[in-house]
Amino acid sequence: MIVVILGLGVLVKATALNSLSGSLINGFEEIFLFVLVDLLNMYWLRQPVYFESPLSLMDQLKPCWPLLILLLLFIEPALKMYSAASSVLLSLVIAILVALFEEFLFRGLLFRLFLKAAHAKANQLIIAAVASSALFSLTHLANLTHQSLSLTVLQLVFTFVFGLLLCGVYAKSGSLIWPIVLHALNDFIGFSNLSLATALTPTVTAAQTIEIVVFGIIAVYVYHLATPKALLDRETNNHN
Numbered sequence: 521m522i523v524v525i526l527g528l529g530v531l532v533k534a535t536a537l538n539s540l541s542g543s544l545i546n547g548f549e550e551i552f553l554f555v556l557v558d559l560l561n562m563y564w565l566r567q568p569v570y571f572e573s574p575l576s577l578m579d580q581l582k583p584c585w586p587l588l589i590l591l592l593l594f595i596e597p598a599l600k601m602y603s604a605a606s607s608v609l610l611s612l613v614i615a616i617l618v619a620l621f622e623e624f625l626f627r628g629l630l631f632r633l634f635l636k637a638a639h640a641k642a643n644q645l646i647i648a649a650v651a652s653s654a655l656f657s658l659t660h661l662a663n664l665t666h667q668s669l670s671l672t673v674l675q676l677v678f679t680f681v682f683g684l685l686l687c688g689v690y691a692k693s694g695s696l697i698w699p700i701v702l703h704a705l706n707d708f709i710g711f712s713n714l715s716l717a718t719a720l721t722p723t724v725t726a727a728q729t730i731e732i733v734v735f736g737i738i739a740v741y742v743y744h745l746a747t748p749k750a751l752l753d754r755e756t757n758n759h760n
Contacts, residue, residue, distance in 0.1 A: 521625065522659060524556065525549075543610050550617035557625050569628040573694030574750040583692035583742045584702065587685065590734070591705040601712035611711040612704075619703035626656040626683065627690045627699050645691055645747070653683030674728045681735050682706070688742035694751045 528549050532538055537545060561567055573580050581588075602608045634648035641647060657680035663672050686699040 543614055546614050547617055550621050554621040554624060557621065561629055565629060567629050567632050569624065569696055570694060571696050574754065575694050575748055579748060580693040580695060580698065583689045583745055584698045586738045586741060587702050591702065591709065594709050598709045598712040612708055615704045615707040615711060618707055619700045623696055623700045623703055626652050627686055628696050630655060631687050631690065649684050649687035652687060653680050656683040671724065674725060678728055678732050681732050681739060685735055685739040685742060688739055692742060692745050692747060
């Protein structure tokens with residue numbers, strides 16, 4: 521996937537596609553990547569990806585509500601940062617496409633593959649979450665092409681913590697819909713250039729550090745929740 525992503529970047533720069541807007545290019549790239557990953561899973565990996573959960577809505581919300589409420593608090597300020605309704609809609613669509621591709625790959629497929637690899641180990645969930653989140657984080661090294669090393673390192677730490685949190689949400693809620701929703705909301709706010717912590721600090725470094733701490737605390741809460749038996753039974757049956 522990294523090779524494909526780099527190849528798409530080269531293709532865009534070397535062809536007439538370079539004349540399109542950045543948002544439009546990002547949208548087409550995310551659609552292409554999602555379709556590619558879906559086909560790879562269909563014909564090669566053959567991993568079940570759960571969009572529906574056997575749990576009630578209230579039980580699904582237990583691992584989601586802290587981050588969901590936090591993100592929703594910043595939606596209105598984020599909307600004020602956009603210049604027009606069309607830019608709001610475009611950013612929302614791009615955020616959803618990015619979240620759909622990345623969650624399908626890193627949580628839906630890779631996280632589950634690592635769960636299988638760590639089957640019967642005492643810390644199976646933690647091992648799988650750390651491994652998939654490390655890969656999720658490392659893909660952001662590409663940002664070194666347009667920003668400083670220090671800021672990129674902070675983003676690597678943030679995306680690792682964010683990945684851990686989303687793995688926990690997927691594992692505890694039983695539905696990939698929730699990581700997609702949370703990821704899309706976070707990116708939509710980010711596209712507006714409004715950091716979740718800008719109300720507390722004006723610097724990007726401090727804001728990113730605050731986000732890492734807050735998301736890390738929420739992740740600890742999520743992982744301390746008991747995994748519902750219905751989900752454990754589903755995973756056991758699938759493994760067998």
